[in-house]
Amino acid sequence: MNYRHAFHAGNFADLVKHAAVLAVLAQMTKAKAPVTVIDTHGGAGAYDLGSEMARKSGEAEAGIGRLMALPKVPEVYQPLVEAVRKLNGGKGLRLYPGSPRLVVEALRPGDHYMVCELRPDDFALLEQTLKGAKAKVTALMDDGYVMAAQRTPPTGPVLALIDPPFERADDYDRAATAALAMIHRNPGAVVMVWTPLKDLETFDGFLRRLEQVALPPTLVVEARLRPLTTPMRMNGCALVILNVPAELTEPLKQAAGWVVEALGEPGGEARVWSLA
Numbered sequence: 001m002n003y004r005h006a007f008h009a010g011n012f013a014d015l016v017k018h019a020a021v022l023a024v025l026a027q028m029t030k031a032k033a034p035v036t037v038i039d040t041h042g043g044a045g046a047y048d049l050g051s052e053m054a055r056k057s058g059e060a061e062a063g064i065g066r067l068m069a070l071p072k073v074p075e076v077y078q079p080l081v082e083a084v085r086k087l088n089g090g091k092g093l094r095l096y097p098g099s100p101r102l103v104v105e106a107l108r109p110g111d112h113y114m115v116c117e118l119r120p121d122d123f124a125l126l127e128q129t130l131k132g133a134k135a136k137v138t139a140l141m142d143d144g145y146v147m148a149a150q151r152t153p154p155t156g157p158v159l160a161l162i163d164p165p166f167e168r169a170d171d172y173d174r175a176a177t178a179a180l181a182m183i184h185r186n187p188g189a190v191v192m193v194w195t196p197l198k199d200l201e202t203f204d205g206f207l208r209r210l211e212q213v214a215l216p217p218t219l220v221v222e223a224r225l226r227p228l229t230t231p232m233r234m235n236g237c238a239l240v241i242l243n244v245p246a247e248l249t250e251p252l253k254q255a256a257g258w259v260v261e262a263l264g265e266p267g268g269e270a271r272v273w274s275l276a
């Protein structure tokens with residue numbers, strides 16, 4: 001496992017994914033019922049953008065750096081920008097929150113956050129990030145796909161984020177299997193899968209794999225920074241959201257639209273469409 005999210009934290013793909021997570025959580029936590037969030041691939045939890053890894057890639061500067069510098073932040077990104085400001089104590093942009101930090105800040109006492117991370121070094125950082133969380137936390141140095149399939153509560157509001165590194169050939173298949181297993185256990189669970197967009201064939205194969213069962217309402221959010229003609233590059237990213245709350249479609253169009261407009265190349269395109 002070579003992947004380190006520290007190279008990519010705060011990039012365009014994190015912006016879309018994290019804006020979506022915060023939008024779903026804002027809705028879920030309006031109701032009284034305790035919420036469970038299952039984060040299959042947690043990473044380190046928060047990232048130092050001054051680290052060698054972050055500076056080397058420059059991805060945060062092009063993503064969250066650009067967003068924070070806007071005179072008027074698009075509405076869909078306002079909660080994320082607020083969370084980043086809070087993490088940095090209102091001073092500059094040194095730290096960027098990963099999904100664990102964003103989730104525990106959004107959850108209430110009585111809610112439950114379950115997260116897995118396999119790398120021992122990132123797991124140690126993750127445990128630090130989670131200290132002091134208000135919600136109940138279960139953090140495991142274990143396989144997130146297995147947790148998803150075995151520990152999804154069968155009732156109650158659930159948000160799942162499946163965010164693999166896609167450095168293994170079977171990540172697409174395992175992500176689809178885990179998503180379907182979660183919906184099978186809890187038919188109302190909102191399950192969000194993040195994927196890179198390299199070439200259309202791979203992404204289509206992933207969608208066909210999901211379509212092997214009758215899906216609940218499912219939204220596909222694609223941010224293509226350039227046409228998908230160079231399969232060795234990450235040409236964009238996608239979120240596939242099962243049981244998507246209907247109110248999310250417009251905000252997610254705005255989220256994908258902004259990254260493509262601000263960071264894309266000629267031929268780039270934001271596509272938001274219903275798979276089911």
Ligand SMILES: C[S@@+](CC[C@H](N)C(=O)[O-])C[C@H]1O[C@@H](n2cnc3c(N)ncnc32)[C@H](O)[C@@H]1O
Pocket residue numbers: 001003004005017040041042043044045097098099100116117118119122142143144145163164165
């Ligand atoms: C894309 S990063 C996660 C980023 C995080 N979700 C966020 O938004 O801040 C993927 C992480 O998954 C970890 N990982 C890889 N395979 C895993 C598995 N099967 N189960 C749990 N974690 C895994 C990697 O070490 C890496 O830190």
